[in-house]
Amino acid sequence: MSFSTKTVKTTPFLDQRPGTSGLRKKVRVFMTQNYTENFVQSIFTALPKPGPVGATVVVGGDGRYYMKNAIQTIIKIGLANGVKKLIVGQDGIFSTPALSNIIRKHSADGGGIILTASHNPGGIDNDFGIKYNVSNGGPAPEHVTEDIFEASKTISEYKIAQIPDIDLSVIGTTKFGDSEVQVIDSVEEYIKMVKEIFDFPLIKTFLKKFPDFTLLFDALNGVTGHYGKRIFIDELNLPLNSIDQCEPLEDFGGGHPDPNLTYAHKLVENVEKRGVDLGAASDGDGDRNMIMSKDWFVTPSDSVAVIADYAIAVIPYFKKTGLKGLARSMPTSAAIDRVATHHNVKVYEVPTGWKFFGNLMDAGMLSICGEESFGTGSDHIREKDGLWAVLAWLNIIAHQSLESNKLVSVRDIMHKHFNTYGRNYFSRYDYEEVDSESASKMYSALKSSCVGNLIGRSFSEDKYTIVAADDFEYTDPVDKSVSKNQGIRIIFEDGSRIVVRLSGTGSSGATIRFYYEMFEDHTEKLMMDTQEALKPFIEIALEITKLVEYTGRKEPTVIT
Template sequence: MSRKRKKARIKPGTSGLRKKVRVFLKPNYTENFVQAIFDAMPAPGPKDSVVVVGGDGRYYVKEAVQIIIKIGFANGVKKFIVGQNGIFSTPAVSNVIRKSKADGGILLTASHNPGGIDNDFGIKYNISNGGPAPESVTNAIFAASKSLSQYKIDISKIGTVNFGDHSVEVIDSIEDYFTMTKEIFDMDLIKSFIKSHPEFTLLFDGLNGVTGPYGKRIFIDELGLPANSIDQCVPLEDFGGEHPDPNLTYAHKLVSNVHSKQIDFGAASDGDGDRNMIISKDWFVNPTDSVAVIADYAKLAIPYFKKSGIKGLARSMPTSAAIDRVAHQHGVSVYEVPTGWKFFGNLMDAGKLSICGEESFGTGSDHIREKDGIWAVVAWLNIIAYVNKDSPKLIGIKDIMNTFFEKYGRNYFSRYDYEEVDSDAANRMYSDLKALCYGGLVGQSFLGDKFVIASADDFEYTDPIDHSVSKNQGLRIVFDDGSRIVVRLSGTGSSGATIRIYYEMYENRPEHLMMDTQTALKPLIDIALQITKLEEYTGRKEPTVIT
């Protein structure tokens, strides 16, 4: 097959290339980017390589699989491993890359963004460790994209199809992932808990994304929960017209069902299966608290960590310091990294990290090199089973959180997302705020002397493993009591800009541990709006999403 080279500026971000579907449908657009991936594959390159391919089932996944196979064979790929019908959650791809010792994987997903012909699509390349490609590779892909007959495979049938020296193996990605899950968690303990506490109710919402079949296999087929314990668990190309993002705004059906049906344990995952949300009839678990609780109980409750121990803990910079307190208590190192799972991957490969998380509902461990939504849900279920093993009365999520706060104090945390903001306005606001951080903010006080700015900067990270430097990772305004305001511009959407403002305040007074989050943080929120002048720059009075 001859390559068609067409100049383009196709630059992948931290989560790959994300655009509207109709952009990918333009002549040669998808083909050019896929070819750029093969051009940029780390040595020895695509010849005789094994590549894993699949996605979250959104619109255009099946067509893109065919394009990747065609171009891959032309570049000398020896074997493709493809999820049946193209279905492959992001964490499951990472697992198969590692298990099969593949040379990499191509994921077809726009994560938690909407699907359908008028919405989003994405292509992401993972390297041989199962994690997202580092900047050196994504930069090479971008460079290749600027310089830049058919095979038709039936991907609905499990089995191997050979084409001379090349082959395509279609696998049951759900069963592979389930096998991994059984090796990590104490399924017998969970089953015993469910049997001894028949009053316990669970509801898992797949949000019409890729994790529905995974949830059914684990919660219904394996654990024997009632059929009504899962909802929206059939993957749909447009996610049923919904936004497959597991947060309080977009997972509104789950939130409503949990409250109206008084569910003890509600959970959701996103479109490609790498994010999660945990909620109960009387508590929402902030993702920054969620990873800290999992880390605190890991060696006690989860067989994988009983065996391996905890090598270290980590969080993305905007994520609250709750997990830092757990690390200190357990006597292990904690790392603060930029947003992007590849930074965790380097630490994991070096044997320095076991459990990590991002405030954007991403939680995971060194079992793979991606965040893992189902893993986090089952981890919580394992913890609930553990704390209830000797208790005749159900100890619920709110009880677990109250115990955690009494032990460590509480890092009140919230994130405000202002989505699809005019890009020019967002950039002006951000640029002017950055200038303030380096000239005039330090020493300013608010509400008398209650909040005094101790430092302000643009977060910069030097990787302790490969010593690469990542600059411009987010503006940090830190007060003398440890409270923080963080401001970032996000590039995960396919149109406009997203301004994210993060708020964090530590509290250890017993009578103040179970307050409403927004009430506790309101003084800090008012200060942030005053400093950033967000409404003046953008015209936005309210955020699109509050986490």
């Protein structure tokens, strides 16, 4: 069918600067007249060359409140701006990694638009987000997000196609003149991808040989519920009680879809109560993960190090490609650095943000990477991938158990890893919704101390001495771009670190994040309690930053 285009006069909103993870605001802000339309039009106005005319764009989201409304708006504005093909997930559903895969597989030159606020709560009174990914499948680089912001500041009109809403529940293609909207099964293509990466026949053999092995995957009522059911129940034939909270809900069931020990408390309780061998959770849009068992919690820093260590020997994808390089975000512990040294590959320390990994991947310099914020992934796509990490662990457990002819536990794998490489004790303390002005004052004072009186100071009766302190700066080895002000690093003589960052991912207030890391290679000290091991550095951080004096916050919101 043909369609007409309407031009609507509008005025700019001056708060539409997207961050690393897109534009995030409260749902009611996006519901303001023309707010969503303005930002979507700004995306198409700023679309990288060759622009929207004739382009293919992928669209979907994590199922949260207002997603379906936003998708209809994107379709109509996209068509009005000359987009030739829009690929949309059935019911609007697309996990972030699955959308990245479709962009790459379908050579979507217009990239993709993801409707998500990641791990933030959903519902009409909570958060919504619109994120643009470029044609390599990864998050838009800063120069693109700046172009979008500039367009949003000067917008005076938007164009919108006069068509009825698309029925997103029905798989199929609807033609509009020379353009079309294709609704696809977003889960099917993702399953095809992971079956090419991991050794599913080996995993099935393992599950038959060790029928007492238990797995529990909790989607936290986020987008990966559909994916988890199809993989663990339909493909691997695990019992139905191997999945929980796998129905995507607009408000995530009233919970906080963030896979950590605080917000994934139901998984933690069930794993302990049922004695689960491999417990895992994912976040709202499916790009984060948490790995644990009845007898161990795996930090994200340790998780990516273990996956990298076993990759070539265990995972078919890496048996073919080899390890081109490893990487971590700056706040993430250096556990993966030791694996890189062992395997004789280069390791990169980058700022927080998956786009930095994407540059290295596109240049053929990186295979596996991770962030301490529960993000793990590889060069199979250009986003972190929660279910990929879960399947990697299942593949490793299956291989090790079949090789040793006994069920190998998560704790066994971690103990062996620590004995080989030593242990980087690591923890992150999040202080959420802190008064923004107080947080900024604290951070500014700490930054001044880095170039002032921190270096040379000793603590705990001269046991720990600061030898370096700076605000992390990164020069990208691929495009030579420079990223400054990426977080304050305080480094001690023994290599231990305290890192402090201000986060802008929340829709209100500020989040202060403290990262603590201590390396230990004495055999008798490898299995200590993490918080007890890090206690001296936690006390030092509070003394140096004067957090309580500036913010009044005595306890973190979340400890991971």
